[in-house]
Structure formats: structure tokens, C-alpha cells
Amino acid sequence: MSTDPRRRSPLAHRQPIGTADTLHLSELPFWGLLSVRGDPVAVGLAVREVLGIDLPGAVKATAGAGGVTALWQSPDEWLLVTEPGREGEVQARLTDALAGRHHQLVDLSDYDTIITVAGPAARAALAKLIALDLHPRALAAGQAVSTLLAKATVRLWLVQDGEAGPAFRLIVRRSHADYVWCLLADAGRQWGLPPQEPIGRVPLDIGA
Amino acid sequence: MLLIPCPYCGARDQTEFGYGGEAHRARPTDSDRMSDAQWAHYVFMRKNTKGVFAERWVHAAGCRKWFNALRNTATDEILAVYRMGEPPPGGFTDGLPTPAGEPAIGSGNDGSTVALGAFDPGAGGDRP
Ligand SMILES: [Zn+2]
Numbered sequence: 289m290s291t292d293p294r295r296r297s298p299l300a301h302r303q304p305i306g307t308a309d310t311l312h313l314s315e316l317p318f319w320g321l322l323s324v325r326g327d328p329v330a331v332g333l334a335v336r337e338v339l340g341i342d343l344p345g346a347v348k349a350t351a352g353a354g355g356v357t358a359l360w361q362s363p364d365e366w367l368l369v370t371e372p373g374r375e376g377e378v379q380a381r382l383t384d385a386l387a388g389r390h391h392q393l394v395d396l397s398d399y400d401t402i403i404t405v406a407g408p409a410a411r412a413a414l415a416k417l418i419a420l421d422l423h424p425r426a427l428a429a430g431q432a433v434s435t436l437l438a439k440a441t442v443r444l445w446l447v448q449d450g451e452a453g454p455a456f457r458l459i460v461r462r463s464h465a466d467y468v469w470c471l472l473a474d475a476g477r478q479w480g481l482p483p484q485e486p487i488g489r490v491p492l493d494i495g496a
Numbered sequence: 497m498l499l500i501p502c503p504y505c506g507a508r509d510q511t512e513f514g515y516g517g518e519a520h521r522a523r524p525t526d527s528d529r530m531s532d533a534q535w536a537h538y539v540f541m542r543k544n545t546k547g548v549f550a551e552r553w554v555h556a557a558g559c560r561k562w563f564n565a566l567r568n569t570a571t572d573e574i575l576a577v578y579r580m581g582e583p584p585p586g587g588f589t590d591g592l593p594t595p596a597g598e599p600a601i602g603s604g605n606d607g608s609t610v611a612l613g614a615f616d617p618g619a620g621g622d623r624p
Pocket of ligand 1: 559
């Protein structure tokens with residue numbers, strides 16, 4: 289985590305596009321992302337003690353409490369997603385609880401960013417770019433999965449699903465973020481999303 | 497395109513996976529006493545099985561775990577997946593040499609025998 293005021297999110301040069309009643313894209317910058325690995329029992333005890341979360345034990349499963357959500361990544365790896373600015377505190381408490389137990393706990397907050405894809409057309413737009421079955425019977429609200437979006441590895445998290453349509457969060461690598469953004473805008477053309485120039489053709493103000 | 501059943505994630509598209517070649521190849525523990533030919537045999541030579549073949553895959557875009565699979569290379573049918581360190585499950589046979597049932601000789605089934613002849617990498621000395 290960085291508290292430098294010059295900190296710049298990977299999609300800071302983009303503005304939200306689309307409308308909530310069809311399809312809407314925006315960045316959720318600076319959310320906390322912690323990767324925790326280790327024995328499920330040992331790590332599970334520490335996470336329950338610190339966060340009150342029972343670590344999910346199967347593919348696609350997530351579990352959350354108190355503004356932190358754990359996403360299953362593999363049989364011995366979870367991604368903890370926190371609201372912006374909380375990752376340092378969570379990491380410090382977890383480090384204490386895991387002392388003496390074999391584990392790995394890494395702050396990835398500056399490595400990835402989150403793109404929200406929301407609205408009634410969100411599922412159809414993502415289906416143009418993802419080979420995975422996105423039908424609600426295969427990916428329900430509260431589930432998350434690691435897969436490929438075009439050529440980029442992403443974690444796809446269906447946060448909620450209802451009358452207003454599904455709301456997905458895509459956790460993407462910093463260097464893939466603009467690529468994914470432009471592809472999503474292309475996929476959303478039929479629902480009125482404006483075309484987005486790839487980053488190499490946009491004058492980039494990197495600040496002083 | 498194959499649909500590969502990751503033992504941890506379930507069936508996923510082949511594009512999410514990386515291929516790791518033949519499974520169950522143990523690194524020699526006495527490489528300091530091996531001839532160049534024997535070492536080259538370990539490093540480069542692989543079976544070219546037509547039929548049931550044990551091979552490694554990694555779910556690179558998913559859980560990033562390695563695992564083993566038994567695949568019939570003639571039909572691309574994946575017969576079983578199992579974890580690293582586990583022995584291959586038995587009970588799978590090649591059935592017909594190929595779906596078309598062509599003879600073994602000249603169809604590639606005998607490829608490794610022809611290439612290696614009587615060479616035994618464990619016997620020492622260079623390949624004839
Ligand atoms: Zn997997």
C-alpha cells in the first residue's frame with residue numbers, strides 16, 4: 289500500500305462509461321488486495337480469529353465479514369479484498385496471528401485494479417470475451433472465479449445479481465487494465481458504450 | 497479444443513492450461529556417473545505413445561496447480577486426472593490401436609522402439 293498523494297490508479301485516465309440501465313463500466317481504484325497462502329487449517333484459524341471469516345474451501349466460493357471478502361484461489365491460496373486503505377491494518381493483524389505458522393501473506397494492492405461491469409447487459413457483454421459459462425446456474429451471486437478474458441488473466445467476481453442486472457467486479461493486473469477496459473468497451477458497443485482509444489494513443493498526463 | 501477437468505476447479509477450456517509433457521519422469525540421482533548419451537536420453541527422449549498416456553498439465557489461468565492426466569492420444573479423450581505425487585490410476589487400456597484400427601507397425605505405435613533400437617540407457621556406454 290502506498291499513501292503517496294501522487295499515487296495513480298491504473299485506469300486514472302478513464303472516465304466511467306455507459307448507463308446503469310443497460311451497461312456501465314467504471315474503475316474501483318485503490319482497493320486492498322492481500323494474497324494469503326498456507327495450510328487451510330492453520331491459515332483458516334488465523335483468518336477466523338482476525339476477520340471472523342471462515343475461509344472458503346472450494347472453487348468459486350467466497351466468504352466475507354466486516355468489509356473484507358476472501359476469494360478462493362486454489363486449495364492453499366485466498367485473495368482478501370478490502371475497502372481502500374484497510375489492507376495495511378488487516379495485514380498487520382494477520383501477520384501477528386500467523387506468527388510461527390508457515391504461510392505467505394503479500395500485499396498486491398498496487399499490482400491489480402478492479403473494473404466494475406454492471407447492468408442488465410453485463411453478462412452478455414462479458415460472454416463475448418470469456419469462454420466460461422456465465423449463466424446464473426454456473427456462476428451465482430457471491431461467487432468468483434479465475435479465468436481468461438481474451439488474453440488476460442482475470443478474477444471475475446459476481447458481487448450481486450437482481451432486478452438491476454448483475455454487478456461484476458473484474459480484478460485485473462495493472463498492465464492488463466487498459467487492454468481489458470478497451471475490450472469491454474468494444475464488447476459493449478451494441479449497448480451504446482463509446483469506443484475507447486488504447487492507452488498508447490492517449491496523451492498520458494503522468495503528473496509532476 | 498479440449499475441455500480439461502482440473503482436479504480442483506472442474507472442467508475448463510484448454511486455453512486456461514499449460515502442457516507439461518510426459519509425467520512420472522524421475523530425475524536420475526547418479527547423474528555425475530552418467531555418460532553424455534545417458535544424460536541426453538533423460539533430458540530429451542520422451543515416449544510417443546499412441547493410446548493411454550500419462551502427462552502433466554498446469555491450470556495456468558485458474559488455480560495455477562499442476563496435476564497429472566491420463567489421455568488417449570489417439571482420441572484425445574481424457575480418462576482420468578490425479579494429483580502430483582499420486583500413481584496413475586489403473587484399469588485403462590488403449591482399446592483399438594486407433595479409432596480407425598490401423599496396424600501397429602508403421603502407424604507410429606512403434607515409433608520409440610524404432611528410434612531407440614536395442615539401446616538401453618541403463619546399461620552404460622554410448623548409443624549404437
Ligand atoms: Zn484449477
